[in-house]
Amino acid sequence: MKVRAIGGYNQVGKNMTAVEVEDGIVLIDMGYDMEEVVEEDNEIEELNTKETIELGAIPDDSKIHDKKEKVKAIIIGHGHLDHVGAVPKLAGSYDCPILATPFTMSVLKRMVEQDKKNLNNKMIEMEPGDTYQASDSIEIEFVNITHSIPGAVMPVVHTDEGTLVYGLDNRLDDDPVLGEKPDYERMRELGEEGVKVFIGDSTRVDEPGRVMSESIVETELKHTIDQAYQDNGGVFITTFSSHIERLTSILKANDGRRKVALIGRSLKEYTNSAEELGMIDLSDVEVVSYWNETNELLEEISKERDEWLVVCTGHQGEPGAALTRMAKGEYPMEIQEGDNVIFSSSIIPSPLNRASRYRLDKMIKRAGGRVISEVHVSGHSKREDCRDLLLMLKPEKLIPSHGSTEMAAHHATLAREEGYTLNEDVFIVENGNTVDL
């Protein structure tokens, strides 16, 4: 078995891994690097595949190209853009099916439509627990896991050269607000059956302890909203648009006290997918994204600002997002004295995001609004969660991923505490490297 690190091994973004055995190749994830796309100020839809690779925005899969016909399946683990974003650009060159859960597939189909590409790959929807026979000796299995988006799974590739478990991305939530808790029983079983290699999520491995449950954020959100409503002003919340579980927590915390508006394109898109699959009920919620309808709704809300809860895009201070535009006064509703702006998010750690958020916070405060940050828990396993995964799966080898070399080193240090040895059974790799097992 060869594991090829194609993307996501030098950074948080553009994840892609290839698993190669005698009988075929399986590709896991095709994501893009949002920073590269934002910084270049390019619409990724306008660029061709080669240009997008050269930009560094999507994984460079050229090494797989000479053995294209060996590729038996493309697996997408969940619907975040750093896992699914490059599918419209890359998947078309492989004559094989794409496997994903229904929510992930719905996100994927919408992206393909926007990219104005016709993908001929067969799209096969699988639920956690389902398996797919990709070739004589390759079987793919989906194991349920929790993350910060619905439909996340831990893909497992069973081959006659051993089993690979792909752990991007996860956190371990025993009391999720939406969906089922992780399938620990199956993970322990896999550990007993024998796991050859585990690709581990390193994003938050350097942080001590465990990630708290989403149900705790729900309680915290209720408290924060209760306090904000006391001011009788406008209340704004911003969070990750794909975080349907968090949006559910927000609706529960509001509990019908105020009318709810969802504002912004990505919020509309992700909630559409969730609504189609019966994951969220938005029958009493106004959802807008186009300029005109947003203006109209905000004009109405501005006249009765103490009767609305505005959920909007812009948690990273993105220049074109709804919250930034409101703070700048580009919409008929502006932030004013007595308003509360709640960030149910964390700053994705990069200089660009930090600068944008700094500017946004300053604008809100200058207008007289109050900023409440970090009503949030991460979607990525912390140190003890990562240790739990190692203890349950008992992989022979660990390849840290989803992070910089520094993050991977933290993961390797944790593995050493559990008896692993660097370069013998833990491998820190970079994009373009191959681990021959």
Ligand SMILES: [Zn+2]
């Ligand atoms: Zn993710």
